Amino acid sequence: MKIAKKTMILAVLVITISAGSLYLFSKNDIKISSPSGEIILNVVEKDNKLFFNATFNNEKIIDNSSLGFVFSNNDSLIHFKILEFEKNSYDATWKPAWGQFSEIRNNYNELIIKAEDLINNRILNIYFRVYDDGFAFRYEFPDNSKPIIIMEELTEFCFTYDNKSWWIEADYGSLEKLYNVTNISNALNVATPFTMKTAEGNYISILEAEIDNYSSMTLRESDKKRYCFNVSLVPWADGSAVKTEGAFTSPWRCVQVSKNAGGLITSSLVLNLNEPAKDADYSWIKPITYVGIWWEMHLGISEWAMIDNRHGATTENTKKYIDFAANNGIQGVLIEGWNTGWEKWGAEGAYDFTTPYPDFDIKAIVEYAKERNIEIIGHHETGGDIISFEKNLEKAFQFYKDLGINYVKTGYAGGIIPRGEHHHGQYMVNHYNKVMRTAMKYQIMLNVHEPVIPSGLSRTYPNLMTFEGVRGGEWNAWSEGNPPSHTCILPFTRGLAGPMDYTPGIFNIKQDNFEHKRIKRDWQPYTTTESRSTISNQIALMVILYSPWQMAADLIENYENHPAFRLISGMPATWDETIVIEAEIGRYIVMARRSGEKWYVAGITDELERDIKLNFDFLNSSKHFTFLLCKDTEDSHYKNNPESYLIKQQQISSTQHMQIRMAAGGGFIMIIE
Ligand code: NOJ
Ligand code: CA
Numbered sequence: 001m002k003i004a005k006k007t008m009i010l011a012v013l014v015i016t017i018s019a020g021s022l023y024l025f026s027k028n029d030i031k032i033s034s035p036s037g038e039i040i041l042n043v044v045e046k047d048n049k050l051f052f053n054a055t056f057n058n059e060k061i062i063d064n065s066s067l068g069f070v071f072s073n074n075d076s077l078i079h080f081k082i083l084e085f086e087k088n089s090y091d092a093t094w095k096p097a098w099g100q101f102s103e104i105r106n107n108y109n110e111l112i113i114k115a116e117d118l119i120n121n122r123i124l125n126i127y128f129r130v131y132d133d134g135f136a137f138r139y140e141f142p143d144n145s146k147p148i149i150i151m152e153e154l155t156e157f158c159f160t161y162d163n164k165s166w167w168i169e170a171d172y173g174s175l176e177k178l179y180n181v182t183n184i185s186n187a188l189n190v191a192t193p194f195t196m197k198t199a200e201g202n203y204i205s206i207l208e209a210e211i212d213n214y215s216s217m218t219l220r221e222s223d224k225k226r227y228c229f230n231v232s233l234v235p236w237a238d239g240s241a242v243k244t245e246g247a248f249t250s251p252w253r254c255v256q257v258s259k260n261a262g263g264l265i266t267s268s269l270v271l272n273l274n275e276p277a278k279d280a281d282y283s284w285i286k287p288i289t290y291v292g293i294w295w296e297m298h299l300g301i302s303e304w305a306m307i308d309n310r311h312g313a314t315t316e317n318t319k320k321y322i323d324f325a326a327n328n329g330i331q332g333v334l335i336e337g338w339n340t341g342w343e344k345w346g347a348e349g350a351y352d353f354t355t356p357y358p359d360f361d362i363k364a365i366v367e368y369a370k371e372r373n374i375e376i377i378g379h380h381e382t383g384g385d386i387i388s389f390e391k392n393l394e395k396a397f398q399f400y401k402d403l404g405i406n407y408v409k410t411g412y413a414g415g416i417i418p419r420g421e422h423h424h425g426q427y428m429v430n431h432y433n434k435v436m437r438t439a440m441k442y443q444i445m446l447n448v449h450e451p452v453i454p455s456g457l458s459r460t461y462p463n464l465m466t467f468e469g470v471r472g473g474e475w476n477a478w479s480e481g482n483p484p485s486h487t488c489i490l491p492f493t494r495g496l497a498g499p500m501d502y503t504p505g506i507f508n509i510k511q512d513n514f515e516h517k518r519i520k521r522d523w524q525p526y527t528t529t530e531s532r533s534t535i536s537n538q539i540a541l542m543v544i545l546y547s548p549w550q551m552a553a554d555l556i557e558n559y560e561n562h563p564a565f566r567l568i569s570g571m572p573a574t575w576d577e578t579i580v581i582e583a584e585i586g587r588y589i590v591m592a593r594r595s596g597e598k599w600y601v602a603g604i605t606d607e608l609e610r611d612i613k614l615n616f617d618f619l620n621s622s623k624h625f626t627f628l629l630c631k632d633t634e635d636s637h638y639k640n641n642p643e644s645y646l647i648k649q650q651q652i653s654s655t656q657h658m659q660i661r662m663a664a665g666g667g668f669i670m671i672i673e
Helices: 002-013 261-265 269-273 295-299 315-327 362-371 386-403 426-441 484-492 535-544 563-567
Strands: 017-019 030-033 039-046 049-056 059-066 069-071 080-094 104-117 123-131 134-141 148-153 156-159 164-167 180-183 189-191 194-197 203-209 217-223 228-233 242-244 252-258 288-293 332-335 375-381 407-411 445-448 464-467 549-551 577-584 588-595 598-605 610-615 624-631 646-653 657-662 667-672
Touching: 030 080, 030 104, 030 123, 039 080, 039 104, 039 123, 039 134, 049 080, 059 252, 104 269, 123 269, 134 269, 148 228, 156 217, 203 261, 203 269, 252 261, 252 269, 261 484, 261 577, 261 588, 288 295, 288 315, 288 375, 315 332, 315 362, 362 375, 362 386, 375 386, 386 426, 426 445, 484 535, 484 588, 484 598, 535 563, 535 588, 535 598, 535 624, 535 667, 563 624, 563 646, 588 610, 598 610, 598 657, 624 657, 657 667
Parallel strands: 288 332, 288 549, 332 375, 375 407, 407 445, 445 464
Antiparallel strands: 017 080, 030 039, 039 049, 049 059, 059 156, 069 148, 080 104, 104 123, 123 134, 134 252, 148 242, 156 228, 164 180, 164 194, 189 217, 194 203, 203 252, 217 228, 577 588, 588 598, 598 667, 610 657, 624 646, 624 667
């Protein structure tokens, strides 16, 4: 089925086709290179086994790495003979519904290997695509004769050097971790994206595209001396990795490459590997900035549940948020804790997805918002109870749709029911994708918390907009918090997989303005909490950490009449162009993003203060521009003086330079018109 469809697409789009059978080829080494020629990928057949290796920029970055599968019942796909191969090229430009760019070039050379398994004579097709910003491959097993259970994927990534790397531990359930910075020989069990710097200073990241009806991959060290990692698939409760009806297609195993760290961020490899969206009207899909009844619960100022006279999502409180949004250039308001069941969080069948608490008049709220042109963002916390959520899914989406609520945040904070399944295994992949497809039917946009790692499905389903799957700003409210270096790592790691609902924009850094109202919970054991950064850093994060739903997460009381909110007001959540001006992973990053005629330039730094020399050649014009800048002051510091900032408005031309100092844990944000 799948190959037939693919061939049809290729027949229309392919520019050059050269069939392998026409060539006299040595099966032991088939080469394909990127359009620029800088990446060379080899597929090698040796002792009846298949391997790939790759060179970038004249550096061997991946050494011979194996391919294949172990199935259940002592069956496997390990010994192969290459029967034939085919080469194609593709070059086209497409327009995403939203994102970091208004246009994306999709340009690759493709190699399709048709191999025969020597034991049972079954066919395995392997598709390799080589782009200028990386390469990827996926398996296609077309034999539909009987169900197949994959126990193990034998895909390997063998590096050539003990690369420096940025990684989090894989645990099948959570991506909310702080990063380790070690050489790869000290990384044993790694979640993707797995980002590293090579011996010759090139950058690589290993990740996935199009995870559908399959489990997600983690990487396990398999050979320390050869720096090899094996794909380790997140299992089902019964220990198997992937259950199939027979024929299956794996996600793309991707290797992003770049000569500089910034090139990883501006790569569209993962999106390009996904299928285009169906030809339809997506004008209902709109990126937004939002505020919400949210931070107050995390701080312990109010509750999700209607208890102790401390309920957050009341009609009255929500109206205040709607008024604030309407008056301050914000498009949406998130409401958590509006529906009954929160007092039973964690229990089976806890949540009712269609019944509001008695102090929340949902109809009146939607009307009030509509009159003010504000979008209401609904919330489905499931606590991990998939059985109840799936039972109520259509009803819950219909309920929102009838009211006129088009944005829904989902959440899976808790162990999965059915017990034993993992957030990142095939059971949950199928669930997340079912919710995505159902939401598309109802024209509902999604923000998924506690997700499986994003894999670019948003290209095909642009209603799947943003994700958590990151140790976000919420951790600053109830744990030891995130160090300043954390957000300097995220764009080069988790951010490569897709948008992040990090929830930045905190102004009251020490979180003490409403200290008297805060209570401690058992999951919130810290007596003092803070968002270790300066105000300028927090606003800059809204530009640096891309999300088509971008939250200004603080309490509106902390924003009211605050001069720095000018920088957030009217901020776009989708961009025409994105540039990384300067960056060093984990240290600092300076970026520029364009929306129409406006440029947003933003920078953040880690625990060390830094001077940045900014030039404006990206403006591409000698005209004069006006900029509005918010930056740290001479004595700003994320620890001692985090709320100190300076706002400046001035003229500048594209030939001028500017020196900007970022304080320790600081940053800046600049709007150029
Ligand atoms: C965890 C989510 O990440 C957070 O945003 C949400 O407020 C809570 N779960 C409650 O649903
Ligand atoms: Ca979370």
